[in-house]
Amino acid sequence: MIQILTYDGTTDADIFQRIHSSSGLEEAVAGIITEVREGGDEGLLRCCARFDGAAPSHLEVTPEELQAAFDGVDPKFLAILEKAAANITAFHSCQRRNSFILNDQTGIVLGQKVLPLERVGLYVPGGTALYPSSVLMNALPAKIAGVEELIMVTPAKEGNISPMILAAAKIAGVDRIFKVGGAQAVAALAYGTESIPKVDKIVGPGNAYVAEAKKQVFGLVDIDMIAGPSEILIVADGTGNPRHLAADMLSQAEHDKLASAVLVTDSPQLAAGVNLELERQLPLLPREDIARHAIEHHGKIILTANLETAIQLANRMAPEHLELCLDTPFDYLDQVRHAGSVFLGKNCPEALGDYLAGPNHTLPTSGTARFSSPLSVDDFVKKYQYTYYTGEALAAVAEEAAYFAEQEGLSAHARSLLVRLEAAVSIP
Amino acid sequence: MIQILTYDGTTDADIFQRIHSSSGLEEAVAGIITEVREGGDEGLLRCCARFDGAAPSHLEVTPEELQAAFDGVDPKFLAILEKAAANITAFHSCQRRNSFILNDQTGIVLGQKVLPLERVGLYVPGGTALYPSSVLMNALPAKIAGVEELIMVTPAKEGNISPMILAAAKIAGVDRIFKVGGAQAVAALAYGTESIPKVDKIVGPGNAYVAEAKKQVFGLVDIDMIAGPSEILIVADGTGNPRHLAADMLSQAEHDKLASAVLVTDSPQLAAGVNLELERQLPLLPREDIARHAIEHHGKIILTANLETAIQLANRMAPEHLELCLDTPFDYLDQVRHAGSVFLGKNCPEALGDYLAGPNHTLPTSGTARFSSPLSVDDFVKKYQYTYYTGEALAAVAEEAAYFAEQEGLSAHARSLLVRLEAAVSIP
Missing domain, CATH: 1.10.287 (Helix Hairpins)
Structure with a gap:
């Protein structure tokens, strides 16, 4: 059972686990980067052999490999991937920006040009966490922005990449795919090797080595955000369905032992009901261990006097995911100031946004939604200004x-x- | 005399000084930040006393002080400030973005909301480099974005801040001004003290301590770019006026001994003429020492076979400032891919952009224009998404x-x- 807390709008509740770890990886990663920067392909393959057991026989995925993987994927899954891609494309296409020109003074022309980045690298993790959804969520905004060459890197197991990942890459329009992972893959993208071209920006999730490598090459190239543990905050009133709300909390909790799931409600009955449902549903989950750890350590149920205070708390926490599980959620949307992605109403579990709805699932964590934004087409363009007199x-x-x-x-x-x-x- | 080089479009010329220094400041700055984070105002004032000789008698500039400073500034200068502010406002107002809503499937509403940051801190250097233009260039885009509270910090000499700086702050709509500078001011903005409210983002130029402090608080708050030495690259053909072009190179060179000024031309006659003019004009400059050092160490004149190759080199360098000193510059604008701010034609010295034209003067340096952009209204907003089913x-x-x-x-x-x-x- 989670302890139920009370929030009165004044105290500063420490709701989410906020991590500022200092890792001992820095030197190891710095060494890998130097090896690739100085050794090119040779250094890269040495690192692959050292960390992945074997270097791939060829670095780049061939068109034939890609087609074969695609043909081998369950057509049902391909259709879902295509539908997700269509929704993501529709939403992100609204983010496209035009250049502008200002000519309201005689003899003076001012302008701002919006141009896509030329070449972007996309890191895709291998191992147990295979997320084709992340391939779509990172690659499609880049292609919609007009990025000329989108280069994917991902570790191969015995020379093979998951066909689901390759299928997502093909659907998203990834231009080239290389069978390398880890800090060495990030280094190759940042500095370029004989085989892998140097990029302007590196995006995509990865383990601690990958995140550290991205930090170290930042400045030479741009990077996307470094994500912290996943978070959900749910605002619900007494009409909420405890069964649904507990399921939503657990969907976040199964990600990671550090994930946070928080319910904020003005209804003590709902609070108690959700608590019971959490206990009832936890044993039903294949990832019960992870989810239980997350719920017990970073799960919270918080009572407030009213919904306004609940949303005020949400703004204070600036959660990655915010659900307003209310009958008339649009009445409250205007009160939301700080969140990554907001899910409105009782029929909109956060998982819908992870896969299909269209908005991005790469979101600011750890309260950074106060000043940063979901991944978008904006992350794949840059602007310059011009002046003529x-x-x-x-x-x-x-x-x-x-x-x-x-x-x-x-x-x-x-x-x-x-x-x-x-x-x-x-x-x- | 600068050595005149030749560029054939194939080799990778190392045109600009690109600095990757690792400073020994880290520990000192970390100590200052801890002192302010833990000590609040008391820690802050201790740091001010230690580094600036004395702590200010009161931290915040009063409305009376502000008005008195404003009234004391030469009306001619005030009028120019107002004109600059009007031009900057006109240009940056074009950068405002709307939220969007997507409702092309029955029962589904998707949207992206654009919101201003709530509170932003603006660092303004004191000492010898007094740049009211920077106040305008940083503060106006923030206020145009809708930032509710813009907090300026700047070191005071014997309790006083330059009236020009205060006048610019008043014209730009800065909300509160505090008489603190250095790493301690950055720490106060990042963590908040009893007197100085915590902000969401810190922008503005500063010395090495300030830059290091911004790096260290990044993540807790957002920061703008950390600028490298200033750069100009001028593309000119045989019709260029050597006198003007040399003056433009020197305007960049006087900034800083590390500043780079590069001319790229298809005309050996022009190259020689500019070289002579540099020598002729250098002794006329009050800041001759700095400019001469910059020109001799980081100045270059490069010959190319044609203008296309010259612009190709400009793209390769991605300069902070790019002048296309040509009779029909708009014919070439489409070839420009990577630059911070582009100045078109023979009547558009870069200095026009530093003060009056309207586009921002805070620009990406060190080749980062490949993936980053001039400071703009975008830097003072964030977005969130929403989904309803x-x-x-x-x-x-x-x-x-x-x-x-x-x-x-x-x-x-x-x-x-x-x-x-x-x-x-x-x-x-």
């Missing part, structure tokens, strides 16, 4: 701009403006 | 989503979907 337009402002520069003590800046007014101003 | 809409997809979840080995995810189909599916 005619001679007349420059002449009208050059002396003012030069005066400003002089105030900042930057005379050469002033000179570069005034030197163009040859006729009007005398400057050596 | 009716019972019927859920029923239509729940089994497919559950099947997907089972393929990923996440049974509790599947359960949370199926448990809602009580009538149709039997699930314990």
